[in-house]
Amino acid sequence: MRIVVARLLAALIAGSVAGLTGCASEPPRATDPTSATETASATETASATETTSATSTGTVAGVSDAGLRQLAPDAAGRARAIWGSGPSAADFPVRLAADRAAFAKAIGEDTVAVPAAATPSGIVVNGPEFSRLTATGQEVVLAHEALHLAVRRDPEVPGDGHRIPMWLSEGLAEHTGWTAAGHRTGAPTPLEAVPELLIAREAGSAPRTVPTNADFAHADASGSATDRAVAYQASHVAVDTLLRDHGRAAVIAVAKDTARGTPVDIALRRHTGSGLADLNERYRTALRARGDQL
Numbered sequence: 536m537r538i539v540v541a542r543l544l545a546a547l548i549a550g551s552v553a554g555l556t557g558c559a560s561e562p563p564r565a566t567d568p569t570s571a572t573e574t575a576s577a578t579e580t581a582s583a584t585e586t587t588s589a590t591s592t593g594t595v596a597g598v599s600d601a602g603l604r605q606l607a608p609d610a611a612g613r614a615r616a617i618w619g620s621g622p623s624a625a626d627f628p629v630r631l632a633a634d635r636a637a638f639a640k641a642i643g644e645d646t647v648a649v650p651a652a653a654t655p656s657g658i659v660v661n662g663p664e665f666s667r668l669t670a671t672g673q674e675v676v677l678a679h680e681a682l683h684l685a686v687r688r689d690p691e692v693p694g695d696g697h698r699i700p701m702w703l704s705e706g707l708a709e710h711t712g713w714t715a716a717g718h719r720t721g722a723p724t725p726l727e728a729v730p731e732l733l734i735a736r737e738a739g740s741a742p743r744t745v746p747t748n749a750d751f752a753h754a755d756a757s758g759s760a761t762d763r764a765v766a767y768q769a770s771h772v773a774v775d776t777l778l779r780d781h782g783r784a785a786v787i788a789v790a791k792d793t794a795r796g797t798p799v800d801i802a803l804r805r806h807t808g809s810g811l812a813d814l815n816e817r818y819r820t821a822l823r824a825r826g827d828q829l
Contacts, residue, residue: 593631595632595634596665598660598662598665599631600629600631603629603631603677604629606677607627607629609678609715610677610678613678613714614678614681614684614711616714617710617714617787618682618685618787619783621682621684621685622681622685627681628656628657629657629659629660630660632659632661632662634662635663635664638659638661638664641659642654642659648661649661650665650667650668650672651665651676651679651680652680653683653687655687655695658680658681658684674715674716675712675713675715677712677715678712678714678715678716679708679709679711681711682707682708682711683704683708686699691791692791692794693794693795694794698794699794700747700748700799701748701751702745702770703774703786703789703790703793703799705767706745706771706774706775707786709767709771710775710778713771729768729769729772730764731764731765731768732768733825735765736822736823737826741769742765742766742769743815743819744815745769745773745814745815746769750766754766769818772818772821773821774786775821776817777789780807786806788802788805789805789807792806799811
């Protein structure tokens, strides 16, 4: 076990895996649909490629409007491919915030050290944080947030999707992000996609079930980036398992059912033939399999 953990830690320190590419990219999300993030004004979260930078170059810490525009078409396309609808490449609103204060103001949250966030009117990129990501990390984050934007803009999803369980929402977003990155670098290895979760597994502290909304809230309250990463990565494994076993259409149908208020166990049984207890067992099996690949 010590050897495995040492390898994981070494990869994390080298910056080659998700823990340093911003996989847990969405800020704490309130369960109240009228939360500040979801009701941020259209003025504050204005149209594509607007920048809050005081400079005229549209560049913040090496991140530029032009660079974001280059990444946007693929991110938008990946989100549409997963969700089935969403903004087109020509209508993919991205705003570049010059610093954390501008980012916090734009998303309606206090200072949040994440690289980007989806709001009702577009994606806000936190320039200083986004600039710390690898090229792969930037692709992951934009596609992740593009999925959230697609959900919020879907007329079939009431309330911006706030009733979708966070493990399902974030798992779909993580899957979308890593699919975007995988087209260039190949399918991500477990070491790349879920490193903190695998470390937790080796330590005996990995979640034994898909994370609940309360688990996400606890991770947010703890202020621990590792706790947040584990919750996101466990969700990623659970959703990947559902997609592998039942396909995209069934998983999206589950998400849309829960968005309309259907309990997730009922939605799972309706569209996949088995409930949450069965998914928890398959999640544990999938996590063991990922650990065995190391």
